Amino acid sequence: MSAGATSTAARGRPLVRHYVGTVEEFEPDRFRTFEIEGRPVGVVRTAAGFFACRNRCPHQGADICAGAVSVGTMVPSQPMQYVYSADRCIVACPWHRWEFDLRDGEGIQGITKKRLVTYAVEVDEDGRVAVLMRGRKGAGS
Amino acid sequence: MNPTTIERDQGAMTAEAERLPALIDCDVHPIVADVSVLRPNMSARAARRAFGADVPVYSRDPNRIPHPSSGLRLDAKTPSGGPPGSDPQFALEQWIDPCAIAAAVLVPVQAGLVIPWGDEAAGSEFLAAFNTHLLEEWTGLDSRYRSVISISPYDARGAVAEIERLAGVEGICGIFIPHGAVALGRSQMFPIYEAAEHHGLPIILHPTGAEANFAEAPRIAGGSPDTYPERHAMLAQPGQQIFTSMIFGGAFDRFPGLKLCLVEYGVTWAAPLLWRMDRAYEQGDGELSGLRRKPTDYLADNIRFTTQPLDEPPEREMLWKMLDLMQAERTLMFSSDYPHWDTDDPTTILTSRLPERLRARVAHDNAVECFGDRLGL
Numbered sequence A: 001m002s003a004g005a006t007s008t009a010a011r012g013r014p015l016v017r018h019y020v021g022t023v024e025e026f027e028p029d030r031f032r033t034f035e036i037e038g039r040p041v042g043v044v045r046t047a048a049g050f051f052a053c054r055n056r057c058p059h060q061g062a063d064i065c066a067g068a069v070s071v072g073t074m075v076p077s078q079p080m081q082y083v084y085s086a087d088r089c090i091v092a093c094p095w096h097r098w099e100f101d102l103r104d105g106e107g108i109q110g111i112t113k114k115r116l117v118t119y120a121v122e123v124d125e126d127g128r129v130a131v132l133m134r135g136r137k138g139a140g141s
Numbered sequence B: 001m002n003p004t005t006i007e008r009d010q011g012a013m014t015a016e017a018e019r020l021p022a023l024i025d026c027d028v029h030p031i032v033a034d035v036s037v038l039r040p041n042m043s044a045r046a047a048r049r050a051f052g053a054d055v056p057v058y059s060r061d062p063n064r065i066p067h068p069s070s071g072l073r074l075d076a077k078t079p080s081g082g083p084p085g086s087d088p089q090f091a092l093e094q095w096i097d098p099c100a101i102a103a104a105v106l107v108p109v110q111a112g113l114v115i116p117w118g119d120e121a122a123g124s125e126f127l128a129a130f131n132t133h134l135l136e137e138w139t140g141l142d143s144r145y146r147s148v149i150s151i152s153p154y155d156a157r158g159a160v161a162e163i164e165r166l167a168g169v170e171g172i173c174g175i176f177i178p179h180g181a182v183a184l185g186r187s188q189m190f191p192i193y194e195a196a197e198h199h200g201l202p203i204i205l206h207p208t209g210a211e212a213n214f215a216e217a218p219r220i221a222g223g224s225p226d227t228y229p230e231r232h233a234m235l236a237q238p239g240q241q242i243f244t245s246m247i248f249g250g251a252f253d254r255f256p257g258l259k260l261c262l263v264e265y266g267v268t269w270a271a272p273l274l275w276r277m278d279r280a281y282e283q284g285d286g287e288l289s290g291l292r293r294k295p296t297d298y299l300a301d302n303i304r305f306t307t308q309p310l311d312e313p314p315e316r317e318m319l320w321k322m323l324d325l326m327q328a329e330r331t332l333m334f335s336s337d338y339p340h341w342d343t344d345d346p347t348t349i350l351t352s353r354l355p356e357r358l359r360a361r362v363a364h365d366n367a368v369e370c371f372g373d374r375l376g377l
Ligand code: FES
Pocket: A057, A058, A059, A060, A061, A062, A064, A093, A094, A095, A096, A097, A098
């Protein structure tokens, strides 16, 4: 379990910082995966910042962090027109290629109502990267 | 300070899978990363046809409809960087072991390479080398991999010879026909079915990727699709054609023990199509008078379907209704399509998409009834 965890009281259970490495240990657009409090979690560094999510696709449970990360995706358009939007930071599942926004876990183009579980990430002044997760129910802080 | 780095946490999935009967996966795809390894087992003439003569041709785009991303799973590249499905040891580690698969039917869609070839004999020779290679490399490595005999649809004599060569080999469980320009209910195919019935080898059909892409491949009726989603949605159509052609062509009357496995063509269309076929049969003007039974009556005895890609209607009860209508308790077998991009996860399919009453039949029983001892269980 992560040592050096810092608690911040928020909405009932506290947010706990779990340090997962330093900035330079993260290759751009390549997830690194961890087990944090028994949960499979992936952390990725992108041009739009760091993101973290649960390493489980809401569709059929694939390890979504083995998927492709990109800033931007194709958006709805007329047939045979290809319109790209750089508005969103995306992970595409390695299986059926469902895409999810890494900021809020929303399925792109309404492919599903289920959300990818996401976590906040903080980088401190020493370049240490932390995933913020709510502590388990009943766990002391 | 040190969260554990994990490869793949499949604990929950495996626990679910363990509660099901021994799982049989009826669609796992091996590929030969470099088919030129087959060259030493082919004549110079056939090799020239298969691999070309180093004469570059710049003006042919071989694929009418490219895949928008990749036809393969992004997480299934082999440790040495090879394409997904090219390393049987890695497939054991990534799929067969974690999913507790007791037997996997290898469906080598690469056999479809021969569909556009003009040289039938070279096609048969290539497929013989291909069959031997997969038997040695996959089934030879692990007996859970069950191989098939790939044959050319254009060369019935060559196909029968290949069936006779391999039917008695341990590890062989079926016959794969790459679907080309020949309707499978035609009597020219009957020598193949006769050999298949004689040896207790089900006939397996699966889209090869050639459909609507290459010359001599099945077309999509009404005009070719222009995009991948359009083509993918229409892949049921060649499956429906095989189904109709083999029933109305009399294949199951001539060979009552023959089994046809339609892999990856979808399943929910079967019952409505049979209603139409039954009515056509009853109203027929004598053209079908050779058929001893009405089309629906062949279903449970002769025809099997596989699950992937299982339609995902808004409510799963809609799917359950269609499955009941197609007699899924007798006709439906689990398939994953590993390592293709649209792999289905067995636990998700069996426990949250299918009704409990079908789970054991789909996971295991129907495949055992279809393939029998050839699954090596
Ligand atoms: S499992 Fe992720 S898109 Fe299907």
